Amino acid sequence: MLDSFNARKVGLLHEAERRGSFTRPTKIQHLITDSSQPLVLPPSPYSTLPIEILDCILHYVQSQNDLCTVAISNKRLSAVAIRSLYHTIKLCKPVESVKCLRTLSQNSSIALLVRSLDIHWPYISYPTQNLYTLAIRALCNTSLLSTLRIDVPPDFHPWDLSGCSFRLKKFSASFPCDKSLIRFLEAQPSLLDLTLRGFNSDPAEFSFNLNTFNLNPNPIPFTLSPDALPCLTRLRAIHAGPDIIASILKGRPVNQISMPLYADCVCRSLNVLNLSSKPIERLNIISFDPNAPVYLLDEIADRLPDLEALHIVILLAQCSEALLEALAPSLKKFKALQYLTYMSATSSDDVSQDDEQNIAAMWHKSCPTLKTIILPMGKVWFIDNFKWTCLED
Template sequence: MDGSRSITSVLPVETLELVFNHLERRELIPVLGTSSVFHDTASRAVYRNVSETSSVRALQLIKTLASNDTYSRHVRSIDLDFANNLITANILRLLNRALQRLKSLTTLILDFSQTDNAADVAWIFQGCSFSLTAFTSSMRCDRSLARFLAMQPNITELCLRGFNQEYNFVLDPKALPKLEHFRTVLSYPSIIGEVLKGRPVESVSMSLYPGDVCSSLDTLLLSTTAIKRLTVMSFESDPPVTLLPLIADRLPHLEAFHLVVLMTHYTQEILLEIGSSLAQFKALKYITFMAPGIPASFNNEKSIAEAWSKACPTLQTIILPKGLVWFQRDENWACLKDSEE
């Protein structure tokens, strides 16, 4: 105790806070009881960014935040995971009280179970006064969620990853005016379109399913700005060579493209064939292609990188299924493996 007093008499609070910011949460907890100055400074570091993957600890956390303004006012980012447990109405009400106290919150991540996602849980945002810049949730897309998003004009990053059905999800045209990055996993094209329509989204991550490929890709044309980065997880059984022209037709000036193919095994021939489709991209700098299959040899991947570069001269970085990062060096294509040998 005497030691902590002598330290605090010499070091300014700003210096203590810099030190505490480099400590793990478990290392900071004992510091809270050292002295009043240590407690006030350490609590800012402990509660500024909180993440709980354990439902039990997440419940303990929201109990603390729901009843303590001293801690809740420090929270800027919170990540709560209830995906492996069913939650009761009492827990939702407790969560609502905690969220109402998080007036400085800017990043919110909420995951619920598939069962809970089938119900309207967006009412937990009633009475909240925080202003988010990033929001991620697995809750269903319905009118309640749309109303909440309309009250968050500063969101630039949005991720909706629930098992969505069509629940009359209609956004106010003036909602999300600053949205730049949108990610979704399991959504209807209508939901994707509702988010992108009339908003300056330049980065999209989406899934493609059989029967919805073209309608999903058409939603990319609804953004008010050119989409520069696209990540696609494809469940389509057709080979990738048929998918790339569909994307290039809509986004010829795409700069970064990441494609994960789950249903089609790749071969050396398929990868070489993809090169011809890349010629339609006019500004593509970075591409990642991941798919199941027998890994190509190092030399085969190099030949693929060279073929893709010849078809699309703007390419600067290529990542192929082996996971090697290929890049241009001295007008040749190389990877980190080259440097290690």
């Protein structure tokens, strides 16, 4: 019986070897029999790279179409590509906006992938109630959102974000500075960066004449709770007057601010900058006072001598070469100023490049800590080997 089993076994092995010799592809047979050639295996249909590496790679893919192609090309890559695709969203065109918002409002798992959402509809003059309702539903689903920007016309339906559960770090909106905005800000304890582009007075009351330009002549009261926005470090108040800025700055660690200056409240606006719990390091100013070139730099230096960066844009006024030279003594008051921008309308006899170089050297002599200067002609000057050089050179 044992001899019969062994004979049967040999026969089966011989038959298997004979059949394998006919079915084995020639190329693979060659690789197996020739030990001098390296073994080449077909590529795996699944990537062996960690998901974190794939995520970093797809982060550099800027085209939305390319990300969509990656999402449908491979089952393993699909989830990573979709996460990148929905991480940052900017909505501009109405049709595309509606499609995206509908997806976010109907698919909670995709809505949870969104970290930054920018709704940019400045030209939708007559929005429908349905569009507003759709946007609110989508925002209520994006509970892990950290950055939100909303730019809509003044006649857009008032936004009610009270049903949203996200905790933002950056918020920018064109909302009117009213009570509804206050309620929303008081519900955002993690906010670090705030941009307010809305007005807080009736546009019919705006004041315009040859001597002044004021967008907030009769501001609506804007009072934040003392416990609100405990982490805020950066404020951009594009049209706000001193009352709003004071309410936001008081007792909060804001060290970077952008603000307008209106002719009838310049001193009040500058005085509130000392209400922050931390010294202001960076200040951006847009001045609407025709007399600003004469006094503004001096007034800022008296209040904020420890500034590191100062950027001033003067509207409704002109700066001659003589006036720019006369500002040098004011710069002596700054102790740590490194970056200075002083933009304005120029006089009829525009300041030449050689004149700007001389002014930059004069300003640096008054304030030795200066590293970069931008003068009214818009050229960037920096010090190189003890000589002030234009970036265009």
